[in-house]
Amino acid sequence: MNKATPTYLLVIVLIAGLGAQAKAEPLDFTLKDLNGRPVSLSDFRGRWVVVNFWASWCSPCIRELPELIRYQSDNPGVQVIGINFEDTPSDDARAFLEPFDINFPNLKIGGTPLVPFEPLEGLPTTAIVSPAGELVERHMGPVTAQHLQTIIDRHRR
Numbered sequence: 675m676n677k678a679t680p681t682y683l684l685v686i687v688l689i690a691g692l693g694a695q696a697k698a699e700p701l702d703f704t705l706k707d708l709n710g711r712p713v714s715l716s717d718f719r720g721r722w723v724v725v726n727f728w729a730s731w732c733s734p735c736i737r738e739l740p741e742l743i744r745y746q747s748d749n750p751g752v753q754v755i756g757i758n759f760e761d762t763p764s765d766d767a768r769a770f771l772e773p774f775d776i777n778f779p780n781l782k783i784g785g786t787p788l789v790p791f792e793p794l795e796g797l798p799t800t801a802i803v804s805p806a807g808e809l810v811e812r813h814m815g816p817v818t819a820q821h822l823q824t825i826i827d828r829h830r831r
């Protein structure tokens with residue numbers, strides 16, 4: 675073993691340590707809303723974001739809509755985003771949502787999976803994204819306003 679080996683190993687350890695401390699890039703995606711306008715997850719950076727995947731044929735999705743609406747109303751510092759996970763015309767999705775008086779943006783799913791949100795195991799699926807753009811939790815099944823608040827409170831630093 676030569677005298678350069680310990681220095682070489684120290685450099686490797688330092689580089690490995692720096693790599694472990696590097697933060698992952700914030701999550702982002704851009705999808706069109708039901709009126710064809712692009713909306714990006716990064717538009718809401720600095721706020722907690724609740725990303726909810728739903729479909730009109732999904733009865734648990736329909737049952738949780740009033741909870742999502744209530745949560746958005748009671749928590750203006752948090753942004754709820756709905757993502758319509760079905761291949762239907764935007765007019766149909768708007769007509770379906772109209773009686774609910776939705777107070778948050780709803781987007782159409784795109785042609786490529788939204789990793790790490792997808793693949794989904796079922797609907798509804800809700801993901802919580804931190805103000806820094808990190809996926810902190812994903813929940814399959816309906817959520818309530820109280821459940822959403824509990825998840826966010828658990829992940830606040």
